[in-house]
Amino acid sequence: MAFTQLPLPYDFNALEPYGMKAETFEYHYGKHHKAYVDNLNKLTDGTELADKSLDEVIKTTFKDASKVGVFNNAAQVWNHTFFWNSLKPAGGGTPTGELAARIDKDFGSFDKFKEEFSNAAATQFGSGWSWLIDDGGTLKVIKTPNAENPLAYGQKALLTLDVWEHAYYIDYRNARPAFIKNFLDQLANWDFAAQNLAKA
Numbered sequence: 001m002a003f004t005q006l007p008l009p010y011d012f013n014a015l016e017p018y019g020m021k022a023e024t025f026e027y028h029y030g031k032h033h034k035a036y037v038d039n040l041n042k043l044t045d046g047t048e049l050a051d052k053s054l055d056e057v058i059k060t061t062f063k064d065a066s067k068v069g070v071f072n073n074a075a076q077v078w079n080h081t082f083f084w085n086s087l088k089p090a091g092g093g094t095p096t097g098e099l100a101a102r103i104d105k106d107f108g109s110f111d112k113f114k115e116e117f118s119n120a121a122a123t124q125f126g127s128g129w130s131w132l133i134d135d136g137g138t139l140k141v142i143k144t145p146n147a148e149n150p151l152a153y154g155q156k157a158l159l160t161l162d163v164w165e166h167a168y169y170i171d172y173r174n175a176r177p178a179f180i181k182n183f184l185d186q187l188a189n190w191d192f193a194a195q196n197l198a199k200a
């Protein structure tokens with residue numbers, strides 16, 4: 001069965017009032033994300049990997065020198081779907097409930113978390129991702145290069161920000177810090193993060 005590109009959880013123009021243009025989604029979702037799906041299907045067509053779940057493909061090809069292309073495309077398919085869900089119109093603000101309590105416990109405060117997350121996103125050299133994760137019961141911020149993700153590392157992802165240049169160049173040109181600030185102020189989907197935290 002071929003791997004598919006899941007629909008965006010909102011319209012292309014839904015985030016325009018919150019700092020991300022429809023043009024960003026025309027390229028980032030319509031071209032970059034789609035290309036990862038198409039490449040993954042080309043690379044796995046006719047192989048035993050074609051019948052595995054996307055999660056299984058990512059876990060089984062990570063660190064396999066003969067499957068670098070499969071891993072990179074599979075992980076980028078997963079990462080982008082996770083990223084679209086990490087954004088929502090009129091997001092940002094502060095989390096509530098269990099997630100807020102866990103952030104306070106493990107980072108000291110929500111402001112400390114924001115500082116750590118912003119720093120990870122700003123200092124990921126070149127292409128990659130910044131993540132809030134649950135690592136065996138402790139919430140942490142990590143950054144990953146290229147396509148690597150918490151799923152491959154055996155950790156649970158809660159929220160992510162794509163810091164590949166293609167993620168912000170249309171809206172922010174080279175100003176990655178402005179893109180990061182806007183994500184935390186207006187886009188971060190804390191409901192999605194809370195749902196991920198609650199998953200077994």
Ligand SMILES: [Fe+2]
Nearest residue numbers: 032162164167
């Ligand atoms: Fe991306």
